[in-house]
Amino acid sequence: MKSRRLSLVAIPPRAWWEWPDDVPIGILANDAFALERRIVNGGDRDVERGIFLQLARRIDALALARLVEDNSTHCVHLTGELAEASRLLTVILYHDERGQTVEHLRESSSLRGAWNACLSMHNLIMRLLFDGVIDGGDLSFDRAMVKHHLQQMVRGIWKAFVSLVQWSLDEAVTAPPTNRERSSRTFFLPEEEVRDQLEALRSINPDHLKREVLRVHPGADDALVDKLWEVLEIKRNFFGQAHRSKSGVIEVLTAI
Amino acid sequence: MTYSSDAARMGQLELYRSQYDPPESPKDFGREWTPFRGCHKDVMLWVAVTKWSRNDYKVALFLCEDLVGLPIGWSVRAGLLTLLANAYKATGKMSLRFYGPRKGAKANPETGYEPIIPRKIRALASELGIHLKNQRFIEDSEGRLLFARLTGFSSQSIEALESKGVDVVHACMLTHRGVWFPSSIHYLARECLIPANILRGEAKPEFWGIFKADLLDLRVAITAERFLTALDTACQVQYGNHPHHWLEGRSMEITIANDGEVFLFGGTRLQLTSGDRLLVKFSPRDQTEYDLLAATDYLADGKLPLHLVVTKDFDWVSPETRRLAHEAIERGYLRILQIFETVDELDGEAMTRLDQAASLRAPLTGSNE
Numbered sequence: 001m002k003s004r005r006l007s008l009v010a011i012p013p014r015a016w017w018e019w020p021d022d023v024p025i026g027i028l029a030n031d032a033f034a035l036e037r038r039i040v041n042g043g044d045r046d047v048e049r050g051i052f053l054q055l056a057r058r059i060d061a062l063a064l065a066r067l068v069e070d071n072s073t074h075c076v077h078l079t080g081e082l083a084e085a086s087r088l089l090t091v092i093l094y095h096d097e098r099g100q101t102v103e104h105l106r107e108s109s110s111l112r113g114a115w116n117a118c119l120s121m122h123n124l125i126m127r128l129l130f131d132g133v134i135d136g137g138d139l140s141f142d143r144a145m146v147k148h149h150l151q152q153m154v155r156g157i158w159k160a161f162v163s164l165v166q167w168s169l170d171e172a173v174t175a176p177p178t179n180r181e182r183s184s185r186t187f188f189l190p191e192e193e194v195r196d197q198l199e200a201l202r203s204i205n206p207d208h209l210k211r212e213v214l215r216v217h218p219g220a221d222d223a224l225v226d227k228l229w230e231v232l233e234i235k236r237n238f239f240g241q242a243h244r245s246k247s248g249v250i251e252v253l254t255a256i
Numbered sequence: 257m258t259y260s261s262d263a264a265r266m267g268q269l270e271l272y273r274s275q276y277d278p279p280e281s282p283k284d285f286g287r288e289w290t291p292f293r294g295c296h297k298d299v300m301l302w303v304a305v306t307k308w309s310r311n312d313y314k315v316a317l318f319l320c321e322d323l324v325g326l327p328i329g330w331s332v333r334a335g336l337l338t339l340l341a342n343a344y345k346a347t348g349k350m351s352l353r354f355y356g357p358r359k360g361a362k363a364n365p366e367t368g369y370e371p372i373i374p375r376k377i378r379a380l381a382s383e384l385g386i387h388l389k390n391q392r393f394i395e396d397s398e399g400r401l402l403f404a405r406l407t408g409f410s411s412q413s414i415e416a417l418e419s420k421g422v423d424v425v426h427a428c429m430l431t432h433r434g435v436w437f438p439s440s441i442h443y444l445a446r447e448c449l450i451p452a453n454i455l456r457g458e459a460k461p462e463f464w465g466i467f468k469a470d471l472l473d474l475r476v477a478i479t480a481e482r483f484l485t486a487l488d489t490a491c492q493v494q495y496g497n498h499p500h501h502w503l504e505g506r507s508m509e510i511t512i513a514n515d516g517e518v519f520l521f522g523g524t525r526l527q528l529t530s531g532d533r534l535l536v537k538f539s540p541r542d543q544t545e546y547d548l549l550a551a552t553d554y555l556a557d558g559k560l561p562l563h564l565v566v567t568k569d570f571d572w573v574s575p576e577t578r579r580l581a582h583e584a585i586e587r588g589y590l591r592i593l594q595i596f597e598t599v600d601e602l603d604g605e606a607m608t609r610l611d612q613a614a615s616l617r618a619p620l621t622g623s624n625e
Contacts, residue, residue, distance in 0.1 A: 039462045040462070046607075046611075049460070052464075056464045056468070057599070057600075060468075061545070064545065067548070068544075068548060087449060090466055090469075091466060184465040184466050184467075185465055186464050186468065255541075
């Protein structure tokens with residue numbers, strides 16, 4: 001049995017935005033979310049990932065330091081089988097139906113597919129126009145003018161369309177994370193993020209969980225599903241309490 | 257395995273060299289019989305003459321000679337490893353077909369000189385615990401197993417890798433490229449939920465919930481490599497000469513192969529004698545984690561003193577953690593050894609390794625290359 005411990009730490013709203021004095025946890029968490037978006041949207045991924053790693057580690061360390069500093073901090077520790085079950089639960093919720101990760105899912109999303117289809121269509125039309133396949137030969141006025149106006153019209157429509165698709169894509173990637181994306185997160189801002197995570201956890205029913213477990217682990221037995229369900233219940237209760245007290249939540253995995 | 261020499265058969269190589277070496281054009285490389293030589297410094301260790309198509313890798317001649325100053329059997333190991341890797345590159349399989357004259361016919365360069373698998377290769381395979389089913393060729397599955405065992409993977413490691421769906425050849429390539437030690441790959445295969453993600457370099461830190469669990473394992477694997485390298489340097493041996501195996505969790509048992517000494521935390525020295533057994537536990541943590549979880553790290557089973565390997569972050573722990581450590585050290589069941597890197601640096605190294613694993617490229621200055 002692997003010696004792991006998952007600590008669920010609820011940070012009260014006041015501490016979330018004001019503790020520690022130098023840079024509060026809330027600011028760090030917001031920065032981490034921004035970095036996450038920048039990594040997904042492109043840019044210098046290596047650099048962003050390095051910074052994200054440092055930030056995430058700092059947030060984990062602060063959550064543990066909070067436990068040492070303030071004994072009254074609401075916290076639940078999962079060890080042994082429960083910690084392993086929690087890890088498996090994250091993996092199960094994180095992988096999509098085809099066993100691919102969220103990032104792959106993003107790349108093959110319908111929007112991306114539409115975008116690629118549009119690119120292909122644009123290339124085809126422009127090639128037809130410029131290669132002279134559509135030359136307006138049957139029309140009664142100057143062929144060169146027809147071709148020119150046609151090109152201008154296609155370019156105009158194309159520009160408008162590009163703007164629209166670009167805007168839709170931007171909306172999609174800056175939109176709130178889906179349940180699957182959220183499942184790989186470990187820090188949740190007070191109120192909205194905690195509520196969303198609570199809803200995501202509540203949306204899983206036993207049948208759904210069993211189906212997902214069998215998809216990832218075809219030979220899984222009922223005992224494993226029960227263990228995962230137990231973890232799910234613990235997490236639901238914890239997030240429920242954190243939501244009622246308007247606390248932020250940090251999940252810290254440590255080796256013991 | 258005993259000292260062996262094929263020097264008497266070198267005339268056969270000369271026949272190939274006069275007839276086929278060098279190939280008339282680069283496109284003939286492999287189409288006709290192609291001689292290979294494997295050298296150590298200025299001395300030839302092994303030679304082979306091979307020819308391949310997209311599905312078949314034929315070996316017409318395989319000669320090797322052990323050198324004074326090198327361990328016995330190195331020449332045949334090096335030769336076989338190279339042939340298997342070449343076969344994999346040429347055909348996508350690790351299958352070798354040895355080529356020789358039919359029964360009663362006379363051997364010449366065209367018919368080949370190896371009618372059956374050479375005795376030395378057969379002896380090496382049986383030494384590694386692999387039974388070769390056929391007389392004339394090594395099957396793909398046997399070749400893969402041989403390649404993994406020659407790379408340094410134990411049969412338990414191979415089993416762990418296969419049970420988690422990891423391509424053993426890919427794991428071997430990671431070792432040969434200097435990305436991971438075989439023992440690290442064994443640990444990652446055993447501990448990670450989806451080790452293929454790590455070994456293919458697909459783990460991404462932005463999915464922190466998944467990545468953190470893997471990162472804990474990566475930190476342990478890198479710390480273990482650092483410690484083994486330091487131990488090799490202290491005892492002046494090459495990697496792999498200290499027999500070691502992973503125990504439960506993050507612990508490893510190491511048998512010292514040569515006398516030496518290492519520095520302990522606090523400035524004292526630990527004398528190591530050949531044959532000593534060390535129980536080592538790797539504890540790569542940051543300062544906060546040490547303060548919170550130090551007590552769990554100091555636990556030992558009582559049979560052997562625990563050698564706890566910590567990071568540079570241990571320098572900055574609280575006085576209480578330091579006091580606990582000193583108490584355990586004074587009672588004689590704990591020795592603390594420190595690597596020079598902080599957790600931050602270990603994480604940076606982990607990211608580098610993931611990048612290297614993704615491209616299967618490591619700098620030539622790699623630690624074990």
